[in-house]
Amino acid sequence: MIISIASGKGGTGKTTVATNLCASLDADLMLLDCDVEEPNAHLFLNPNITEEKKVNAPVPKVDLSLCTRCKKCMEICRYGAIAVAGKAVVTFPELCHSCGGCMVVCPEKAITETDRFIGTVETGSLGLPEGASFGQGLLDIGQVMAPPVIKQVRQLEGQKKLTIIDAPPGTSCPVIAAMKGTDFVLLVTEPTPFGLHDLTLAVEAVKLLDIPCGLVINRAGLGNDGVNNYAQKENIPILLEIPFDKRIASAYSKGELLVRALPEYKEIFKGLYTSIEALVNRKGAA
Amino acid sequence: MKELVILSGKGGTGKTSLTSAFASLAGNMMLCDADVDAADLHLIMNPDIRETHDFAGGYEAQIIPDACTGCGQCMELCRFDAVKPVQDAGIFHINGLDCEGCGVCADLCPESAITFEEKICGQWFASGTRFGDMIHARLGIAEENSGRLVALVREEARKRVLAARIDILLTDGPPGIGCPVIASIGQANAVLIVTEPTVSGIHDMERVAQLAAHFKIPAMVCINKYDLNPDQARAIEVIAEKRNMAYVGKIPFDPAFTKAMIQCKTIMETHGDSPAATQIRQIWNRVMAHPAMKMDRLC
């Protein structure tokens, strides 16, 4: 089973839920941090990273001695990433989407591909639970293409019975890349007008992908009941409410797991997992 | 004109609440919400929308079933796994969610069976608010090209700021360090990073600081909710200095932020005398006193 943990808005506690869920279970599991722009799970889980793999995107390289300046490559490129200018053929690797079109249309076979470094995937193991594994992606600074890095992290899926994915915030392409094809989306929000607004967007994205979902309300008690009313109206089960508590905020600030600071939460996160399992099985049976 | 981009790296640090508070202090200003993926500024600004424009952010390929002979070339060409065979039909279909809009399949289909049309990926708006005009946008769910929409709203805001002789443009930036953020900071006078005193807040702040340095944009740092962990807050001050970023102040944790938000107001309007509001005024003054904010940047 693959559970993705997402939130429309950043900073709602998505990583708190992902890491503590992971640390509370005795299951055969792996955690994949797909928030490749700002991966944070490692700060709480302290994985032992044993392998590092570069993520490259193919970009064109032109052999000018073969090129006839026919401009076919420039015509097919929808991203302005290759241009014939006088005698030169210029490429703009940072604009290239690696579609391969220029290479296919070049009548002189003057275009080959070379690798452009866009990020890193790190893998390793976790101490808690024992035997669990960990993976995360890191988008290189100044790079724009998060989805290929996310896809590379997700290649690790399936090695364990349970995969927990920490997704990036938002509702655009990187989030979709992280949630797509997962069995359940756990949405984390806070009970404020911003939280509610961004939650409604996230729910639309989940509906588009047709994945069952449930809600965790973090910092409950700090805002109003807009989120609860919305969840009821939309028939989205609220699986857990974590109250606003300075002890939780303080543990979080130090990079300490909630289940370590307040061990009573371990059972609560186990219960969360049981409810998710039940919802996924129900969907499977239906 | 001058432009300050407010960033956070990590979401949820109070970036938008702070931007709105600045709007009430800045005088002759315009607002730009560049967080098009999860735009929240309008919830406080309650904008009166005067113009609505479509954002045609990309293209989508579609196969005309009757024209497709099932040769499979499109599936072979597509690097994004968007083309799949239709079961038992001998033809192919493109999944819009996966299509990157590169147009390669459409250009090369031997039967010209693939349409390739521009699609509307969102909308952008020009509005009035009680503090000044505002340019903002809404990206459609699951759409790509948020970077382009960010670039567009910023360009539009900068144009209008110049034309109307407005002193300062306040841009509420997107989270992360990827394409939308990069589109939001180019040519700005400076960025203000709003962070919080947590290990993840620090980690994300450093990633944004590296990004700002990479693009040579001067950066300032302020700490929100500093009293949640004063030790980490001090660590942030040290990092700011090491990275050559001006540290401009810290704001205590204050539920008044949320209370103001619930009333669709800025904290300056609802709790103008609170310790948090006092700190925000000081931070604003320090930001405006920064050398990078003295220069006029004509676009």
Ligand code: SF4
């Ligand atoms: S398509 Fe090939 S031959 Fe034509 S301009 Fe491009 S690189 Fe040169």
Ligand code: SF4
């Ligand atoms: S691979 Fe695609 S995006 Fe990149 S330069 Fe070639 S045609 Fe343009």
Ligand code: SF4
């Ligand atoms: S390339 Fe054209 S004709 Fe061939 S399978 Fe694709 S759509 Fe059909």
Ligand code: SF4
């Ligand atoms: S336009 Fe590009 S991404 Fe979309 S289906 Fe065709 S080849 Fe694939």
